[in-house]
Structures are given as structure tokens and as C-alpha cells.
Amino acid sequence: MYKEYWSKDFIIPKVGNPRLEKKKDLGLFSNMCHVHLLSHSEPAKMLSVTSILLISFILRVGFFLFGLYQDEYMPLPYTDIDYYVFTDAAKFVADSQSPFMRATYRYTPLLAWILIPTTFKYNQLWFSFGKLVFIVCDLITGYLSLLTLPSNHSFLSIIWLFNPMVITISTRGSSESLLTSFILLSTYFLVRAKNSNKWLISFSGLLLGVSIHLKIYPLIYVPTYLLFVDPNQPLHKPMTMKRILFVISLVIGFISLSYWMYSIYGMRYLNEAYFYHLIRLDHRHNFSVYNISLYLHSAQDKISSLQFEKIAFIPQLGFSLVIVPLCLQRGFKYPILKDLLIYKVMFIQTFVFIMFNKVCTSQYFIWFLCLLPQYLASTKLGVRKGLALLAGWILTQGLWLFNGWRLEFRGDLNVFQTGLFYSSCAFFLWNAVMASEFIHDVKMQIYEAELLKDKTE
Numbered sequence: 001m002y003k004e005y006w007s008k009d010f011i012i013p014k015v016g017n018p019r020l021e022k023k024k025d026l027g028l029f030s031n032m033c034h035v036h037l038l039s040h041s042e043p044a045k046m047l048s049v050t051s052i053l054l055i056s057f058i059l060r061v062g063f064f065l066f067g068l069y070q071d072e073y074m075p076l077p078y079t080d081i082d083y084y085v086f087t088d089a090a091k092f093v094a095d096s097q098s099p100f101m102r103a104t105y106r107y108t109p110l111l112a113w114i115l116i117p118t119t120f121k122y123n124q125l126w127f128s129f130g131k132l133v134f135i136v137c138d139l140i141t142g143y144l145s146l147l148t149l150p151s152n153h154s155f156l157s158i159i160w161l162f163n164p165m166v167i168t169i170s171t172r173g174s175s176e177s178l179l180t181s182f183i184l185l186s187t188y189f190l191v192r193a194k195n196s197n198k199w200l201i202s203f204s205g206l207l208l209g210v211s212i213h214l215k216i217y218p219l220i221y222v223p224t225y226l227l228f229v230d231p232n233q234p235l236h237k238p239m240t241m242k243r244i245l246f247v248i249s250l251v252i253g254f255i256s257l258s259y260w261m262y263s264i265y266g267m268r269y270l271n272e273a274y275f276y277h278l279i280r281l282d283h284r285h286n287f288s289v290y291n292i293s294l295y296l297h298s299a300q301d302k303i304s305s306l307q308f309e310k311i312a313f314i315p316q317l318g319f320s321l322v323i324v325p326l327c328l329q330r331g332f333k334y335p336i337l338k339d340l341l342i343y344k345v346m347f348i349q350t351f352v353f354i355m356f357n358k359v360c361t362s363q364y365f366i367w368f369l370c371l372l373p374q375y376l377a378s379t380k381l382g383v384r385k386g387l388a389l390l391a392g393w394i395l396t397q398g399l400w401l402f403n404g405w406r407l408e409f410r411g412d413l414n415v416f417q418t419g420l421f422y423s424s425c426a427f428f429l430w431n432a433v434m435a436s437e438f439i440h441d442v443k444m445q446i447y448e449a450e451l452l453k454d455k456t457e
Contacts, residue, residue, distance in 0.1 A: 049146055049154065056142055056161040060135050063171040067131075068124055079131075083173025086130060090115040098265050106272045108214055109261050111175060131173045138170040138177035144184040145373050148191065148343065156373035169366060176363060180370040182211040183218055187346070190225060190246075191339050198245055201229060205246040209253020216274060217367070220317070220353055222250070223325040224345045231332035278313070287400055288360040289428040292421045316356035320349045327439060331446035334453060341442070343374030348438045355431040380444045381437070389434050396427040 067078035089099035089112040099105050099112035115130040142161035146154055160166055170177045186207035193200035208225065211218040226247075230240045261269050286294065290312055324345065331341045350368040354360055381389075403419035406412040 052146065052154075052157060052161060053139070053143065056139060059162065060138065060167055060171060063167050064128070064131060064135065067171055068128070072124075078172060080169075080172040080174050082175070083130065086111060086115050086173070086175065087118045087127065090130075091119050094119040098268060100265065100268050100272050106276050107175070108257075108273055109265060109269065110214070110257065111178075130175075131171060134170045134173065134175055134177050137181040138166065140181040141177055141184055141370050144181070144188050145370070148184070148188060148339075149373055149377055150340070153373075153377040156376050159373050159376070160370060163369070165362075166366065166369065169363060174363060174366075176366045179211060179214050179218075180366065182207055182214065183221070183346075184370060186211060187221075187225075187342060190228060191342065195229060195231075195242070198242065201242055201246050202249040205249030206253040209250040209255075210257065212250075212254045213257040216277070217350075217353060220321045220349050221346055222247075223321060224342060224349065227325055227329045227332050228338070228342045231329075231338065235329075279310070286359055286361060287397065287424065287427050288358050289424050290358040291424050292416060294358065295416075312356065312358040316353060319356065320353040324349050324352055324439070328442055328446065331442065331449065334446070334449040336452065337445060337449045340374055340377055341446075343371050344442050344445075347371035347375040348435065348442070351431070351438065352435050355428065355435060375438070378445060380441050385437070389437060392430045393434060396423065396430045399423040400427050 070076070070078040085102060085105050086107075089102040089105040089107075089109075092101045093099050093109070093112045094116050099109050105112070114133060117129040118127050120126050139161075142157055145157040145160050149156055166177075186204045189200045189207065190204035193204065195201075204225070208218060208221065226238070226243050229242045229246055233240055233243075261273075288294075328341070328345050328348075331345075332338050347368055350371060354364050354367060357364070379386075400420070400423040403415050403423050407415045407420060
């Protein structure tokens with residue numbers, strides 16, 4: 001897909017430099033994964049695509065089988081508590097009842113429908129049917145990552161495919177990979193449309209609508225998709241036939257499924273799957289800067305009408321939905337950058353969305369991790385800066401976990417004043433630093449594309 005613009009002879013010039021050294025064009029993870037393997041004169045590869053996928057499959061099978069053993073013979077279960085929520089909801093559906101009869105089930109009923117086979121016969125194989133579905137979606141996500149990366153950066157797909165955190169989440173029974181596979185499929189078909197195939201543009205919109213039905217947050221990608229379609233269209237005249245076609249397809253995908261669920265389950269579906277997330281008070285295991293406010297409000301019998309966290313969506317959507325795509329929108333005008341840029345912008349949008357979210361857990365990092373390989377392809381982040389950003393992210397997260405441990409396991413109430421709030425603030429501020437560096441990095445790539453265009457003209 002990207003061979004046309006990322007051939008071995010192509011080198012982007014820097015200001016004052018006739019050539020850009022290729023080692024500087026790889027960034028943090030490129031250098032960590034042996035830059036010398038990406039020789040342009042000899043396109044040697046550590047692993048072929050088939051080998052990467054085969055190893056990825058074997059790793060997931062191994063984790064899955066170990067999980068079965070751990071659930072059976074060890075005191076600490078391997079299966080995620082959410083998976084029991086999903087399968088319990090599936091039992092209600094199998095009995096022709098609402099999945100929302102299961103307390104804490106706050107997802108689309110489609111998820112419970114997909115997991116109905118877990119109710120066929122109570123044994124480990126049928127009970128694990130949902131895990132197998134999530135593992136397949138996990139592999140599809142990784143395969144799409146391979147397809148959409150430039151050939152000389154295909155090794156970056158191992159960030160997802162070989163990642164033990166990703167493998168653990170899907171094999172424990174978390175449904176996140178179902179969503180990531182739909183998001184990457186939607187983006188893949190939009191890029192393949194090459195701004196000319198209306199059928200692929202429509203199909204992409206349909207898939208994004210399904211993604212938004214599964215979880216509401218992919219809504220933030222809509223401006224980026226529209227900027228990708230007809231990128232030379234001025235902002236004061238935003239509507240084009242292709243954009244209208246995309247939006248109509250998206251609305252059909254979202255509304256048809258949502259109305260179908262509403263017609264069966266009524267307002268209970270809307271309240272649990274959508275509206276609940278606007279008022280939720282999930283204060284446990286939460287890195288968010290709003291964590292202390294949520295924690296204190298959860299202990300009150302009567303909650304005040306003035307809650308700062310209730311308006312958390314305003315800065316969250318303001319930055320992720322509007323500001324980030326507009327800051328980087330001019331990059332879509334350059335064909336050399338356009339096909340990868342959409343993934344880079346989506347990565348930054350997701351990162352910022354999670355940073356501002358009033359509930360932020362490690363599981364949410366999967367949302368941007370599926371876009372990280374594409375972001376790192378052709379990044380201008382240096383090794384030192386990349387390692388510093390990663391180290392700060394891990395350290396501030398570790399500081400919060402330490403204070404969370406003090407509170408949850410030692411009952412140290414002083415941690416509110418001495419650590420938990422400050423560590424949440426530190427993690428938020430470091431995420432803000434990272435987001436600004438990511439935006440600056442992409443802006444530099446756009447600037448170099450502009451220089452190249454000026455030079456060729």
C-alpha cells in the first residue's frame with residue numbers, strides 16, 4: 001500500500017541537509033529493535049510476515065492454555081472479572097431475558113449475543129468461546145497493523161503482536177480487541193479507497209458506525225476521517241459528496257444497530273450502555289486526575305449537584321475531537337504523508353482522550369497501543385527523548401500504583417494528602433508533555449513534506 005512513497009530510494013531532505021540519515025528516521029522503538037536490520041541496500045528482515053503471525057498465534061495459544069490451568073488449579077484466577085459479567089449476561093440472553101439483568105453489564109447487547117455459545121454446555125471449552133473470539137480479533141488487529149505499515153517498518157507490528165500486555169488482556173477475556181479490530185478495519189478501507197472508491201469510503205463509514213455502537217469513544221475519529229477525505233477542501237466549505245457519503249454510512253451503521261437494541265431493550269439499554277458513562281463514579285484503580293474527587297463523592301450519601309468531574313468531557317472532547325485534528329489537518333494534503341498520517345493523528349487523539357478521561361485504567365491503553373506502530377513509523381523522536389518520555393510515563397504510573405497500594409492494602413488514609421492526588425497530577429502532567437511532543441513530532445514530519453513539495457515544484 002505504501003510502497004509507492006516509501007521505496008528504498010526515497011529520502012526526505014532536512015533544512016540545511018541534502019539527506020536525512022535513516023537512523024534518525026526510526027525513533028524510539030525502531031532503535032530498540034535493532035536498526036541495522038532495516039538495511040535499505042539489503043532488505044534483510046528478522047522475521048517474515050508469516051513468522052510474525054505464527055509466533056503471535058503460538059504465544060496466544062500458550063497464554064490461553066496457561067490461563068485454563070491457572071483457573072483450574074491456582075487460587076488466583078486468570079480470567080478477567082469482566083468476562084464473567086459478559087458470560088452471565090449471555091445466560092440471560094439465552095433465557096430470552098435482558099443482558100442488563102446482570103448487574104454491572106454496561107455494554108451493547110450484541111456482545112452478550114456473540115457470547116451465547118458460552119452457555120451451550122458448561123465446560124472449559126464452551127465457556128472459553130468468547131476468549132477465542134477476542135483472540136481472533138486480537139490477531140486481526142495485529143495483521144491489519146502489518147498491512148498498513150511501510151514494508152521497512154513492518155517489524156513495528158510486534159509492539160502489538162508480541163506484547164504480553166495485549167496477549168494477556170485478550171486471553172483473559174477482555175473485549176477490547178473486538179473494538180480495535182473494527183477501528184483498524186474502518187481506517188484500512190478508508191485508506192484503500194484512495195479518495196476515489198466511493199464503495200470503500202461507504203464501507204469504512206459503516207464500520208466506524210459499528211465501532212461507535214460498540215463503544216462511544218471512536219466518535220472522536222470522525223473529524224480526522226473527514227479531513228482525510230477530500231483533504232484540499234477548505235474548512236469554510238466542509239461538505240463534499242464523499243464526506244456526505246461517509247457520514248451517511250456512519251450514521252446508518254450506528255443508528256441501525258442502536259435502534260435495533262433500543263427496540264428490544266428500551267431505555268434500559270440507553271441508560272446502561274451510554275448515559276451511565278456520563279455519571280459513573282469508578283474510583284478504583286483509576287489513574288485519572290479526577291480520581292480523588294470520584295473517590296470522595298462515592299462515599300457521600302447525597303452527592304452535590306456541583307461536581308467538577310461531570311464536565312470532564314468538555315476539555316476531553318475539545319482537545320481530542322477538535323484541536324488535535326485541526327492542528328495537524330494540513331498534513332493530509334501531502335500524498336507522501338497522508339496514508340500514515342491518519343493513524344498518527346488517531347493515535348494522538350486517543351492518547352489525549354484517555355489522558356483527560358475521568359476513568360483511566362491500564363486496560364484503556366490498548367485503545368492507543370493498536371495505533372502505536374503506525375505512529376512510530378517515520379517518527380522524528382530521537383532515542384534519548386523517546387526513552388525519557390517512556391521512562392517518565394512508567395515512573396509516574398508506578399508512583400500512583402505505589403500510593404494506590406498503600407491505600408487499598410495498608411489502609412493508609414494519609415495517602416490522600418501525601419501521595420495519591422499528587423501522583424495522579426504527576427501522571428496527568430507527564431501525559432500532557434508526551435502529547436505535546438507527539439504533536440510536535442508529527443508537525444515536523446508535515447513540515448518536511450512541505451519542504452519536499454516545494455523542492456520538487
